[in-house]
Amino acid sequence: MKIGYGVFGKAYEVMYAHDLHNPASIDHELMKNMILLDDQSAAILYSRVVRHNYGGHELYQFAQQFKASIEKETIQNVLRYTQEIAAAFDTDFDDMLFGGTEKQILDRGTDWCSDMARVGAVLLQCLGIPCRMLYLANPGKAYNGHVVNEAFYEGRYGVVDFIYGYQFYDRTPKSAFEIQRNPEILAAYPESYQGLFSAIAISEYDPCTPGNNYSISRPNDYYLKLIHTDHENMWLMGEDLVN
Numbered sequence: 001m002k003i004g005y006g007v008f009g010k011a012y013e014v015m016y017a018h019d020l021h022n023p024a025s026i027d028h029e030l031m032k033n034m035i036l037l038d039d040q041s042a043a044i045l046y047s048r049v050v051r052h053n054y055g056g057h058e059l060y061q062f063a064q065q066f067k068a069s070i071e072k073e074t075i076q077n078v079l080r081y082t083q084e085i086a087a088a089f090d091t092d093f094d095d096m097l098f099g100g101t102e103k104q105i106l107d108r109g110t111d112w113c114s115d116m117a118r119v120g121a122v123l124l125q126c127l128g129i130p131c132r133m134l135y136l137a138n139p140g141k142a143y144n145g146h147v148v149n150e151a152f153y154e155g156r157y158g159v160v161d162f163i164y165g166y167q168f169y170d171r172t173p174k175s176a177f178e179i180q181r182n183p184e185i186l187a188a189y190p191e192s193y194q195g196l197f198s199a200i201a202i203s204e205y206d207p208c209t210p211g212n213n214y215s216i217s218r219p220n221d222y223y224l225k226l227i228h229t230d231h232e233n234m235w236l237m238g239e240d241l242v243n
Contacts, residue, residue: 001044007036007201008137008145014239015143018222021099022215026205027114029213034135034201041202042177049152050204054126057208058103063126071129071153075160075167078123083165086111093219093227100216102207113163114147120162121149122207129153131160133203134176138195141233142240143226146196150176176200 006013021027035041054060066077089111097108098115102122105115117133124131130152138144148161151173158173160166168174168185179185179197186194219227222237229236 001041002036002038003034004032007034007135008139008199010242011142011235011239012137012139012145014237014242015145018220020217020220020223021114022213022217024213025099025215025217026207026212027099027118030133030203030205031135034133034203037176037180037200037202045202046157046175046177049130050132050206051130052125052206052208054122054208057122057126058101059106059122060126063123066123067127072167072169072173074127074129075124075151075153078120078127079160079162079165079167082116082120082123082162085109086116086163094224096219098217098219099214101214104214104216111163116162117147117149118205118207120160121205124149124151125207131205133205134159135201135203136196136199137201138198140198141195142231142235144192144196144233150202176202 005016016031019028019031035045037045066074066081068074068077085106089109091109096110096112098112102119105119110116121131121133131149134148134150136146136148148159150157151160154173156173157175159168159176159179168179170185174185180200183194183197186197226236
């Protein structure tokens, strides 16, 4: 199995290694542990469901307001909540903060996908629904990445996007692996969004693990240049030239 920053190739490895979160943070740990989804890894990744006890998490009581009579509706409630936060967020990139605990992220708001993916994962896990991180990339384009999640409910994994409020469901939850094998599931979504599912990696997240580092960071020079330059889906900083 392919694991770590380089699962999507050398150029994306450079990009992830320069991620704007603190290098010692849980955010980098999640990327270092992400597993490329393919036929080999799927046999392992979909053979088990990781469950933890989140009763002691600081967002446990807060999360209970989203609980519905069925898990599908519980997830929809959380998706509406996080989507509204992302849509209302209006802070200039240069002034944004990244990382921190999930409560800190909620308190300040965000539209940064990887931060919101952690928030969504924690809220669902506090509601008894296992949820893991999904890293998406379109290796055919530069800097085309996104972070969503995969929740386990109704006996299956299903992709959810806490930024856009998407829940991939058609009679049953639709997993990342199912979408990978049946891209027509994405037909109703924008072409640019469809391309993000060209390559997928999965990372399990336990927010209650002792030693998780929740440092908060600001934009680094790498991302400042990336955000403020019209890169036209081309690598700006020689990432594709690294051997």
